[in-house]
Amino acid sequence: MEILPDDLQAYLNNHCEPEPEALQFINRETYLKVLKPNMLSGHYQGRLLSMLSKMIQPRRILEIGTFTGYATICLAEGLTEDGLIHTIEVNTEMEEMLKKHFSLTSVEKKIVPHFGPAEQVMADLQTEVFDLVFIDADKKNNLLYFEKILNQVRSGGIIIIDNVLWKGKVYGTEKDADTESFRKLNDSIAVDTRVEKLILPVRDGILLIRKK
Template identity: 75%
Template sequence: MEILPEDLQLYLDTHIDAEPEALQKINRDTYLKVLKPHMLSGHYQGRLLSMLSKMISPKRILEIGTFTGYATICLAEGLTEDGFIDTIEVNPELEETLRGNFSLTNVEKKIRLHIGPAAAVIADFDDQPFDLVFIDADKKNNLLYFDLILEKVRPGGLIIIDNVLWKGKVYGDASDTDTKLIRELNDSIAANPQVEKLILPVRDGVLLIRKR
């Protein structure tokens, strides 16, 4: 869902860098072949992720929730020459699609795909800190993932969480379980003195968090 008015979003989309050819194909194929294609980051958010990654030139990135790999590729664009991204996808049925999508790009060798539950995969990582983390997985566990990775992020590192405006429901009267959990996430991070935080009204809401 787009939070911004359609005409404003269209204006923004036409005043950013073009969508790379490989990402155009992944975008198109996702909508043709995969369930819930709206979960894909898309052109505008993808360029935001790419820009943020390039601004900090990370050596190590963690992504929780790969889906069809669109955001993975965007984040990998900013990696240092010897950098890499660990990306975690719980659905094994997407593995073949993901490896095919990554092969379309020049960042394929910088991507390390992990299939399995995110909490278990994270527990197996070494103590080398991450420079950038992107959380875009099952929303009910966002706060758990944040708590698990906060100590694994270097001071000054960036954590990005997607869908924090939840179709506008978090600032309305909705009382369903998912909305309550995302409000809890936002409120918890807003009150956390270990981090600086800022919500951007991009697509369904992007929360930027900088570890102090």
């Protein structure tokens, strides 16, 4: 879902860093072979994630929701030389495709995939301290994941949550469960004094959070 008009989004795509060849392939393959391919981060959002990661230069990243690995690779581009990204995917049927996609890149060895329910995997990673976290999984649990991971994020670390404008519904009159879930998330973080926060109108909305 794109919040911005198509012509503006096209202009933005044409005036940012080009999409790497491996990611172009993953983009095409996702649209050819995977249900709900619009869940892919895509060119512009991917370059934003890559730039944020490069600015932070994280040693440890956590991604909740791997999908076809596009955002994983973008985030991994900014890792330190000894850095790792732990990425969690609940759908074990994605494992073969993800292995193929990661093998196309120079960051393959920095990616540690985990398969299973996010809460379970997060419990196994509870000794890690993260510089950057990207939450893009089952939407109803966004606030739960935020609360569970905040204590493992270093001071000054960044949490990014995707889809927070939810097709524009959060600022409309819709009352469905998913929309109300995003409203609760946004409203809760807006008043959370432990963090600084900013919503960016990129694609379906990105909530950028900095831990104080």
